[in-house]
Amino acid sequence: LQDNQISDIEPLSKLTQITLLRLNDNKIKDVMPLVRLSKLTHLYLTRNQISDITFIGALTQLNELALGGDQFRDITFLADLTNLRMLWLWGSQIRDITPLKKLTQLKGLNLHDTQIRDITVLGGMTKLTWLRIHKNAINDITPLANLTQLTGILLQENQITNIKPLARLKKLDSLSLQKNQIDDITPLKGLTRLKELNLGGNQITDITPIQNLRNLTSFWAWDNEITDITPLTELIQMEKLWLWGNQISDLTPLTHLTDLEELSLGINKISDLTPITGATKLELLDIDRNQITDISLIVKFPKLRSLNLRGNPIQDMEPLQKLLKQNDKLKVDIPASNELNIEPPPANR
Template structure:
């Protein structure tokens, strides 16, 4: 037995664990399959990221108590039924692989327990309605793929956090508009020509629509809980910034051709503001009405006088 395994085993109580009894191994991330094979019933967290895997190892099927699984940054192109029989998975990360198609029935064993799924930076072109089988899913990260559409019958009503940055959406899919529990939505770097806030987004707190060719933005007249908004790389001078919800606490308007911040002075709850790389030359006295403002990024602007900025605000150039 090699020294690594001897050291590993020395720190583990190998006595049997009674049903329901706390096992200290639950807090241990295992990143070596040879180690895991010695205690298959006590593998709760397994990290096989960046190990040049072409397939998911078959032995994983024997880790019946596995909760958290990381398989990122490998060469995996399919799941091959290796996760079917795992019934306790709560978190799976498959980012940075070569997956072109994903049937979510591959996770049917953990369809009632899987809470968070990452499949970003793969080669996905579509997502089908098999996703609906994951009845406990609240966080879904599909960023950096090639997805253009979602099927109309996709059920996203349980999602709280949806990451779709750097895909190829040209409009907001109707199925996303039904995600009534959504708190975080990232659509950065798609091909959206407009963004109209659905009435169902009453719980949304963080929205990123930066780097889209947007020519229409509409937040509607609804009561919103939106606290963080990212509009980077959008030509905001074409919009009436008064449409921005007054609930916003964190606002990023970077690389937008912004010439003045006068249109932002109604945001009385603003705590952090970034206008990096714009064309703002002066800061109006009225910025002092933003009583909650604490951080202000102004780098890359031809601002010469910051005297109007209150002393309580940290100015970052």
């Protein structure tokens, strides 16, 4: 029943044997009829217009509950739903999450885009395997140190400076920390299971701690203060690497990253592309606003689908003309001062 125009759910009150109900994306204001559905184990009510959600507290058999996108503030009605395993409360006006204290069986929790600052109660939820608390006002993540079963956590867009509590989370394979106030990533050095790591939009200068994270396939460290990327030298499983907005000039450490499919290096100090010519699987290459004059090496990337060359003092555009004739799927951003006159490939004439 999700994604409709439903506003009246009174007829559902007779379905007393139902265990799963999806009512996301409707226009429901009154959920009182659901109180009679005592056998419900899965209830999804995100993005409605619910004014009073407290009746949900009577559904004590719930294993999964999704209430994201509604503007409620008080979640005391959840205090006794101790059978919950998955809970979504994103996009609400919640400030106090202490009513969740007894929900220690939770394995997944989504509290993103609320107004929470204090996450003390999360320290007791030791069975959590995934946690989304991004886009809040959190600055102290000490309680997370106890959550050693976590495999994925989203912490971006908070006010975090100290990430020491993350050092114990050895099972993490995905971690997002972008847009915080982090300058020291030393606590991440032992998180060797990480496959995806996002550190963009912080104040990081030294990425040495990630040099042994050899399972990384995706690394984002855009908009930082990085000059030396030597720690990336042996991260040969890397497929996506976003480093735009730093102070990088030497790409030599990327020589052996031949599995790269996406490489974003815009707004740096790069003049030589030679070290990345082995990355023949590249589909996206962003090198805008650097110091590149010679683009003859771009013919080494036959699989390119997106190429950004803007803001470079390129002297000869002939290599690009050649590549475009061979690759009709390539989309290019070029410096305004350079003009191309490209004949379409024979198949498209």
